[in-house]
Amino acid sequence: MTGVSEPTPEPAPGNGADGPPRLQRRRLLGYAGVASAGAVVGGVAGAGIARASTPVPVAPQPAVIRQDYSPHETHQAGITTPVPAVTRLLAFTLTELAVEPLTKLLKLWSGDIQALMAGRPIPGDPTPDLARTGVSLTITVGLGPRVFSLAPLRSKRPDGFVEIPAMAHDRLQERWCGGDLVVIVAADDATTVDYAARRLARDAATFARPGWVQDGSWRGTDASGEPVTGRNLFGQLDGSGNPSGDLLAQTVWAADPQPWFAGGTTLVVRRIQMDLDFWDRTTAERQEKVIGRRLDTGAPLTGTVETDALDLAAVGESGAPVIPLDAHARRSHPDENSARRMLRRGLNYTSTEVVDGRPVTTAGLVFLAFCADLAEQFVPVQQRLDANDALNDWTTAIGSAVFALPGGFAKDDWIARALFD
Numbered sequence: 001m002t003g004v005s006e007p008t009p010e011p012a013p014g015n016g017a018d019g020p021p022r023l024q025r026r027r028l029l030g031y032a033g034v035a036s037a038g039a040v041v042g043g044v045a046g047a048g049i050a051r052a053s054t055p056v057p058v059a060p061q062p063a064v065i066r067q068d069y070s071p072h073e074t075h076q077a078g079i080t081t082p083v084p085a086v087t088r089l090l091a092f093t094l095t096e097l098a099v100e101p102l103t104k105l106l107k108l109w110s111g112d113i114q115a116l117m118a119g120r121p122i123p124g125d126p127t128p129d130l131a132r133t134g135v136s137l138t139i140t141v142g143l144g145p146r147v148f149s150l151a152p153l154r155s156k157r158p159d160g161f162v163e164i165p166a167m168a169h170d171r172l173q174e175r176w177c178g179g180d181l182v183v184i185v186a187a188d189d190a191t192t193v194d195y196a197a198r199r200l201a202r203d204a205a206t207f208a209r210p211g212w213v214q215d216g217s218w219r220g221t222d223a224s225g226e227p228v229t230g231r232n233l234f235g236q237l238d239g240s241g242n243p244s245g246d247l248l249a250q251t252v253w254a255a256d257p258q259p260w261f262a263g264g265t266t267l268v269v270r271r272i273q274m275d276l277d278f279w280d281r282t283t284a285e286r287q288e289k290v291i292g293r294r295l296d297t298g299a300p301l302t303g304t305v306e307t308d309a310l311d312l313a314a315v316g317e318s319g320a321p322v323i324p325l326d327a328h329a330r331r332s333h334p335d336e337n338s339a340r341r342m343l344r345r346g347l348n349y350t351s352t353e354v355v356d357g358r359p360v361t362t363a364g365l366v367f368l369a370f371c372a373d374l375a376e377q378f379v380p381v382q383q384r385l386d387a388n389d390a391l392n393d394w395t396t397a398i399g400s401a402v403f404a405l406p407g408g409f410a411k412d413d414w415i416a417r418a419l420f421d
């Protein structure tokens with residue numbers, strides 16, 4: 001799948017003077033499932049604005065399973081690479097908030113990441129036979145806000161790297177919030193993720209205490225292993241509106257970063273509880289209106305296939321908008337948000353505890369959004385959804401954390417080294 005982008009001379013509708021200047025220059029439409037997010041170099045195909053019912057040309061998508069990734073690229077793996085089946089995020093708090101333990105840990109982790117992603121055990125590994133190639137393993141490291149409160153690093157904070165302001169609908173629990181460091185381990189199978197995560201956590205133990213751990217799964221392939229847009233636990237295709245090609249690169253990678261942050265991005269992690277029982281009791285027609293897309297194909301209510309552009313101006317016979325004014329895909333759409341975009345990677349989670357002899361399941365989405373600039377892109381869209389989004393009746397954010405993700409590191413180097421120059 002590929003996106004369509006068309007520069008136009010006039011600013012996007014709703015583009016106020018306060019819109020992000022870099023995004024204001026173009027009116028950009030792009031639709032691609034998150035499975036295709038790795039196609040950064042795939043270029044932008046097609047010409048003209050995609051109209052409702054005009055399918056966006058479909059380009060080959062990168063394979064999801066049985067891949068090998070390198071930590072030595074411009075960008076860390078695990079951001080625009082396809083989402084594999086299993087992901088674990090581990091947050092840590094530095095035992096001593098100081099430069100020396102932080103650099104020691106980053107050096108140690110860089111060696112671990114280099115070995116593990118190449119399918120080699122780390123030094124002293126008690127279970128070396130678990131290391132293997134061809135399992136789509138990615139290990140991605142991020143730095144939390146407290147790191148940039150260290151005196152030598154204060155001037156190095158990436159642009160727009162802010163804490164997410166409180167939202168009226170949030171019910172945040174401390175146990176799912178914050179972190180000085182995050183490590184995101186993803187692979188085709190849970191055994192590989194368990195193994196790599198344990199090794200990294202063990203090496204962190206001298207320098208940091210474990211914070212939250214969030215596990216999630218995603219099905220980004222069809223029965224034959226071909227990439228498709230995955231579904232969340234409401235049964236919706238989730239990721240269809242993600243940008244691709246040039247648009248993806250502009251959306252995600254920091255523009256004009258300080259040298260240490262070249263190839264970097266900022267990440268927000270939201271743990272969003274979903275009321276599955278209430279959703280189950282909602283009619284399919286209402287469910288589709290809540291999002292503005294069909295459940296079966298993921299097509300906009302104004303189109304026929306998933307890749308059709310949303311026609312936000314279309315009205316039905318009654319004169320009401322076909323995609324309701326409070327539909328989630330309308331409220332979050334770039335055309336209603338001064339062309340603001342983000343790359344979303346969702347992970348489904350469930351957890352069942354037996355309470356008074358009865359199983360009680362909580363479920364939701366570990367929602368990850370990557371932005372060049374969190375303050376300019378994610379925050380205003382989240383505030384708009386908080387103010388009015390039909391989906392809010394079924395979803396509640398219970399965790400929130402932000403991290404700055406540096407670029408990849410060279411073979412003889414370690415992650416984020418230039419931050420400490």
Ligand code: HEM
Pocket residue numbers: 232234236237238239240241242270272273274291293310328329330332333334341342344364365367378381382385391395
């Ligand atoms: C559990 C919570 C959520 C669920 C179940 C959910 C579900 C969906 C679905 C089904 C779509 C339409 C398909 C697609 O384009 O991917 C969508 C689109 C989108 N969502 Fe969410 N979402 C959630 C939370 C959020 C949050 C917190 C944000 C950002 C603050 C967000 C931003 C977006 C954006 C930007 C789009 C694409 C709009 C477009 O370009 O058409 N979503 N979401």
